[in-house]
């Protein structure tokens with residue numbers, strides 16, 4: 001198995017490359033840019049070896065669009081009868097430790113995790129572009145949730161995170177914001193063009209609404225309660241009549257408890273998320289919780305930079321019928 005994985009690593013290093021964000025280089029595969037380790041190598045391995053189960057639940061995201069939040073919500077909704085809120089696993093585990101990334105945590109590097117050991121329904125996450133999803137996943141009746149976010153806020157969140165990772169990986173200086181805006185607008189970002197990534201999932205959600213639920217970070221922030229209800233229904237774990245009634249009668253009904261448990265305010269203040277680390281102990285949990293706000297990009301980008309990203313958004317979305325607005 002290890003020798004076989006080495007072949008994927010060698011293949012990746014033979015691909016066209018560009019200056020990277022967290023890693024020194026990004027590599028281009030089928031028109032999309034990837035980090036080699038914990039990215040493309042795992043994706044290639046998965047395309048050849050991963051076997052989905054019909055009950056699987058997949059969370060698909062472009063990095064920094066709400067993955068941590070949705071991992072927490074999916075886990076809590078689906079397993080709500082198994083745990084009490086006062087002793088819930090999220091109080092002592094980072095969401096990334098409860099819902100693994102396929103190409104990072106399970107298949108990022110040998111020794112691989114064993115998804116067959118996970119209880120059903122398995123909740124798995126990935127930053128796979130839709131166009132590169134393994135065929136067995138596309139052919140399976142599993143449920144898939146996607147969440148997108150405003151491009152400027154996504155960019156700012158990405159830049160903060162990757163600059164921290166650059167420093168940690170090999171002490172490299174931060175990418176200047178002007179240069180990063182240029183790379184982002186040209187689609188030279190880990191997982192490629194943000195807009196192409198979003199449109200891939202949005203189009204698929206129109207074709208298969210029963211299998212793919214498309215959410216927006218901003219809509220979740222505005223009205224988490226109704227989005228959580230929608231999510232539970234889509235996943236096949238709708239709130240019961242009793243749960244809905246409890247919600248109307250009590251201040252702390254089950255839906256509100258779920259929203260509170262998974263909120264930025266709650267998760268970011270837990271000890272495990274202030275001090276622990278994930279991804280083979282490399283990424284500090286606190287890096288997944290920065291501000292969690294809508295519109296923070298205006299505090300970090302000049303009007304010209306905002307305009308540039310808006311212009312690309314307009315061009316990319318023109319004629320698609322899709323908008324980031326809620």
Ligand code: PAP
Nearest residue numbers: 063064065066067068069157263264289290291292
């Ligand atoms: P990932 O794709 O690398 O796992 P992801 O969780 O998508 O990262 O992105 C982190 C962003 O989500 C951060 O945004 P910011 O940089 O603009 O602050 C983080 O603060 C935000 N975030 C994390 N948890 C939550 C939450 N529970 N509610 C809302 N936003 C959250």
